[in-house]
Amino acid sequence: MIIRLIERTAVLLVSLVVSSVLVFAFMAVLPGDPARVALGVNASDEAVAELRRQFGLGRPLPTQYFDWLGGLLRGDFGTSYVSKAEIGPQVFDRFQVTLWLVLAGMVIALVVAAPAGTVMAARHRKVSGLALSAISQLGVAVPAFLAGILLIMLFAVKLGWLPANGWTPPAQDPGMFVRQLILPALSLGLVQGAVLTRYVRSAVLDVLREDYLRTARAKGLRPFPALWRHGIRNAAVPVVTVLGLQLATLLIGAVVVERVFVIPGLGSLLLDGVSNRDLLLVQDVVMVLVVAVLVVNFLVDLLYVALDPRLRVGSR
């Protein structure tokens, strides 16, 4: 248990360092001059030189990297080349918005996928199971932004039940916050739910074939209670893995969905950064996204241990 924890933590730390190098190298080494990129091709050489001096872009790359990394660790994300504003507070604000969106999407995905996938598996030879399979297959094919557009058309335009876009912080107006969160969270959650449903189905199908489920039935448990008491936890192990991997998809899906619903999240910040050619901002946001994915995958790894006692070596 302890050994596993240490091992996982080491892997996480190495991954974080390597990915920070990758992100930095990609943004710093590959293209031309970030200052030139920020100011555009028409900028005068003097202006470019001035910007380079101001942000220390002439220093050796390792120095720049360690400055950047050290800043990140202290919570200092640097200053935008373009707006000259502190990046940190913006990233922090926007991150909360995206977090709400992703969490709500994840919850919806789970609420959809867990029962739907289980029914699909338990009734996989019956019409209801096949129908659900077909629906999930369709759901997988719909990208989140398209789902968003369709949901807007139905619930905002046609029925007028919910606002078509916008964002209100929960502290300001909780009612409006929820109303505006519903549609974007649904677009993320339904699509992700469709994908997750297929994993839940195959996990439950595997469990249904297990001998211990037959033992549970032989004890006198009916099919669904047997599956609930003895199957769910075992089926959860592979599903949790996928859930961790899907977080990356969900985060990136949020980037696009934020655009559809005009939500000031991390995705909008990233896209604005790209439009304004604000490379440091892009670099920071990408790093935050990657860190989020890696940390969640680390937590998922720990969750396995809680779910599967076989991984708790020497726990007796």
Added chain:
Amino acid sequence: MSVVADVNVRTSDVLTVRGLTVTVRDKTLVSDVDLSVGPGERVGLIGESGSGKSLTALSVLGLLPEDVTASGSVRLTGVDHELIGADERRMSRVRGRRLAMVFQEPMTALNPTMRIGDQIAEAMLIHGTRPGRGAARAAAVELLERVQLPPDTLRAYPHQLSGGQRQRVVLALALANDPALLICDEPTTALDVTVQALVLDLIVKGVVARAAALLFITHDLAVVATVCERVLVMYGGRVVESGPVGEVFTRPRHRYTEGLLAASDLETTQRRLTTIPGNVPPAGQFPSGCVFRTRCRHATEVCATTPPWTGSETTGFACHHPAEAVDD
């Protein structure tokens, strides 16, 4: 079922199976099996793999795979309804309560994410045979003790136990509610030879202590000889011979039983082992008439018709050319 059918059921028997037929799509895997187990009786069901013995057990329990269907009649003492075709609600009250089963593969028969104690206690809590969680837990300790496992096994997870220990846990939870009938499907086949004897001993002790009946499925003649009083021989989805163990094993009548005994070293007087010619056909592809005729040295034209049952249900055989009845 009709009153007439019920008259034929000997009320003293614990388990009565009549005309059991198991099919998967168009294939017949078990056909027309009759079998009875009396109170406290230990009956062996022997046959090679594919003979339909496991399917017979699963039909009794109502746990056949989804696309496999059973027809015929299965009655259990103390249960006022037919078991074949009974709905889940009614079957779940019988399973684990009046009828319990020990499966072949102990390594996978227990839930890997649940503690042993909870799995045993659950068997009692489902049927409300103990007043509460505490009582069920106390009973679980006692059950573990009977199968010679220490009380701290309660807190263990299955992966911390050996195969033999796990099979004893499965036995403990099968016996938790004092069932009228225990079915064991090759319970020691997957175990090391050294622990087989212990598990067999515990099974016999367990059923004897509860005056429960035992239906013991195996391909191992030696195991049947030590555990059972009566034996049924299955081949090709049919019961071909039945009788007291001593009688069947010393004076087999059906030619298949004869071959089976000759092939095992159980009763051979000469040192040379014989084998039955040919192979067991794949499931559902046995010949019509006598299922053994394609491998039988004594087969004649008459064997193309299904041989009638000779003798009583408890002692008899189905063969057109039986071996001599008198031992010489």
Added chain:
Amino acid sequence: MRRLNPSLVAGGLIVGLIVVMALVSFVWTPYDATLVDPVNRLAQPSWDHWFGTDKFGRDVLSQIMVGSRTTLFVGVVAVGVAAVIGVPLGILAAMARRWPAEIIMRTNDLLLAFPALLLAIMFGAVFGASTMTAMIAIGIASVPSFARVIRSGALQVMRTEYVLAARAAGRQPFPIAIRHVLPNVTSLITVQASVSFAIAVLAEAALSFLGYGTPPPTPSWGRMLQESQEFLFSAPRLAIFPGVAIAIAVLGFNLLGDGLRDRFDPKLEDRR
């Protein structure tokens, strides 16, 4: 005995249909897809314009047809890039010694934290948005899943007796990889290509929707969706047609992938 596999048939039909549509668009479309017709702006579907026209009076059906080329082109190049890098990496990881293999797979896992779209946006930020950067970025992002699948397949092949025999006979690793491993993972490559293709179609649509994919005037389903957004109230069909096209294309490749997988390994799905 082999039953007709509905996923394979449906997926094959849909993909075939898209390919035919793309091919036809080279020789015939109802209108020039980029032809601006101010008189017929936002026309309703009619005999003249089956799917109506957009805000510039361009024929929607023609744009959808030409857009299928973009979709297929991006998919083919992205999957090509992913396969050309991912397959050798996967085989290498399966055949290499413990440590090099470990490093390859760890790096691979790390790259999974960079989804296709994120990579493409980064590429767009650095190199400027174009179809080329989108294709390459999507391709690179698809490498890890390719490498992972191929590695597990190659590991199985490495354990087979004919490979063991070849190694015992002193054959060099490279000939073994070419003669034994590669031919035996082609079915995996096909399945993974189909699945990656679906992801590429999704990523391209999302990128074009965000404005980082195919630049105008080349028709692209994703950009058609983006342009439709301002008319969600007045002309929702402008979103429906390209949206349905994207969903059907993704569905087609997903079904094809599922069908191929079942066909190559019927044990994977449940059919006892």
